[in-house]
Amino acid sequence: MDGTILNDEGDITDRNVQIIKQTNIPFTLVSARAPMEMAEVMDKLALNTPQIGFNGGLIFEKIDQEIQVLDSESIELATAQKIIQEVRDKFPQISLSWYSLNNWYTEKHDRGIDLENSYTNLNPEVVTSDDFFTQPNIEVYKLMLIIFEQTAMQEVKQYLLDQPFSGVSIQQSSDTYLEITSDKALKSRGIQFIIDQEKLEPSDLMAFGDGHNDLPMLQMVDNPVVMKNALPDMLENAKFITKSNQEDGVGYALEHILPEL
DSSP: OBTTTBOTTSOOOHHHHHHHHHHTSOOOOBOSSOHHHHHHHHHHHTOOSOEEEGGGTEEEEEETTEEEEEEEOOBOHHHHHHHHHHHHHHOTTSEEEEEOSSOEEESSOOHHHHHHHHHHOOOOEEOOHHHHTTSSSOOBOEEEEEOOOHHHHHHHHHHHHHSOOOSEEEEEOSSSEEEEEETTOOHHHHHHHHHHHHTOOGGGOEEEEOSGGGHHHHTTSSEEEEETTSOHHHHHTOSEEEOOGGGTHHHHHHHHTGGGO
């Protein structure tokens, strides 16, 4: 979604909405976002098909404004708690928050939370992690670290990668975002679910992306489309390149690339 179907302000334009609806083909959002952060775009596009959140950690449908889980892979709770404690103790200046199925949590409201709020218009519930992990029937799908200095980003990322945390994937999704999910949470896993459910072939699919975490997904389809604003090495290996996310690149591809296939 971010950097692809959404512009730099985190919005989907009316033009993209119009084109996507006019194609009248099944459309699935595949995102690192939580369902609550995908809901506005889903509503604008009137999507009632399976959608993919948390980088493939959650496959769901929205029915009567309720999230219906089709398949999920959350982070083991003891591991999530350990990572939160490590980051809190060793990097207290870092913006840290985490997500369950329907909620966003943080221990403090800071600059990073303000940044995420500017993209999603959502606010987290402020709670201590100690209190959170004493609640019954909880799950953690994603930990999100927002780090503004690149030196600090590399330091924190390398520290976490060097720790013996099992069952998690640690990925830098942008200059400022470091996201931790289950190691089984892959966008390609979500695509495979759609393929199996709908009995599709790779030749039936077109996928859009701009970042490294999109690569497994793009490699699963015969018609991968990379945004003009993508990272340079993504552009070098693209089969199709469309306009940027600021230029309604998804809509442009549906109008100009799809008809030629």
